[in-house]
Amino acid sequence: MTDPFQQRSETFLHWLRNSGADISPKIELVDLRQIHAGRGVVAISEIAEDELLFRIPRSSVLSVENSALPRLLPAVFEELDPWLSLILVMIYEWCQGEKSSWKPYFDVLPSEFNTLMFWSEDELNELQASAVRYKIGKEGADEMFKEKIFPVVRQNAGIFGGEAAATAKERDVVALAHRMGSTIMAYAFDIEPANQSKEADEEGYVSEEEDEALPKGMVPLADMLNADADRNNARLFYEENYLSMKAISPIQAGEEIFNDYGPLPRSDLLRRYGYITDNYVKYDVVEISLDMVREAAAKHAHISSSIIEDRLEYLDDQGLIDTGYDITASDNFDVFEDISPELLVLIETLLLPQPEFERLKAKGKLPKPSNLSMKGAQLLHFLVKARTAQFATSLQQDQSEPISLPASGPSVVKARRYAMAKLVRIGEKAILRQADIALANLINKLSSSSNDLKRERSPQEESSKKRRMA
């Protein structure tokens, strides 16, 4: 008897071919559950660079554009942003059951996730002070779904699923919206339009904003590709009538076919995709919040709150204010490369003597990040130490035992989440340690060069300087 998981894969591929997709006989949709990777696509014979792996008709993409719902509820869609629109469309199509054109597709999409949105409090606590904990946005999403999705489903029960929708409880609709929202986050693509005619400005540049505004859509099979930071060998190409997945390097028989989810730190990989692998360590970051900088400027550098707010206002006008600033992982940590230049500028601006600040402000200028002063380096060093202290355990404690992601055993899901969280927090602490050492070295260098300068001055120069100051 065929395994139901495999049966769903076969029904899905059959449906996709019937919808007009071409799928190369050289690839297979396989079961990777034993390595906790769900389904994946592998090559079963050698594939050349640029070879077509599959192409999906644009009409098979599960999107707002292709669903009947926006035509049934036009006024509702005028009010919703693209993200909520796709969630509503997916809820509608899911509620149609067998009647939906995408039923076999829904059957291979997950109903459970390992993303942070679905972690329990004790699991999230294992992330300790990682800034990702404040980026999950569960409460905000709950409120939005209660306000914008639940009433639409209840008031249009006839459209959504009759009796079941009419009596649906708020918490069930919110849970369904979370399921669809999380599916979009881990599976959807930004869909480039069929006829992309981007208008160039006078200087011949095309606006990046258009890319940001691309609508999202669920592309069957393209989203069955897993990702790997170092083994990306396929990419989706947007053609007029089809979306085509092609090999971007030669692929050997037996190799998995990988998409690219981008250079994401492991904390974000967990938040969006619910898994991590070691080769994303190079993208790890640790974040220093603006609030921490504010507090350190007041407490450590003794800057008054009115000066801090005045400087922050100017920096905001200059587009430099963010909720947090990244320090990135590096094999060869460099203060000027791996600490966000915006953070260096922020710190130097806060420390400027008032006349110097007035002078720069009058010219609309900012301190250069490459001119980090001794006081700036010391304030940064203080911040790095304070950020390290926010974590409940030390790097040494975390590394005292080897960590592995269990493949099986009792409560394997929880054990894996604990282990993944520990690896994420270790990554962040390792960056903080590198920053700590690099800043201590820089402070030593700055102090010895200022001592050298002092020594280089002749006794006459020193005494004339003293006379000027007197």
Ligand SMILES: C[S@@+](CC[C@H](N)C(=O)[O-])C[C@H]1O[C@@H](n2cnc3c(N)ncnc32)[C@H](O)[C@@H]1O
């Ligand atoms: C776009 S889907 C890829 C298809 C997915 N494996 C499935 O069975 O539906 C993204 C999800 O696949 C899983 N995934 C992707 N790449 C992975 C990898 N290298 N290792 C483990 N899981 C991976 C994660 O659960 C992620 O949220």
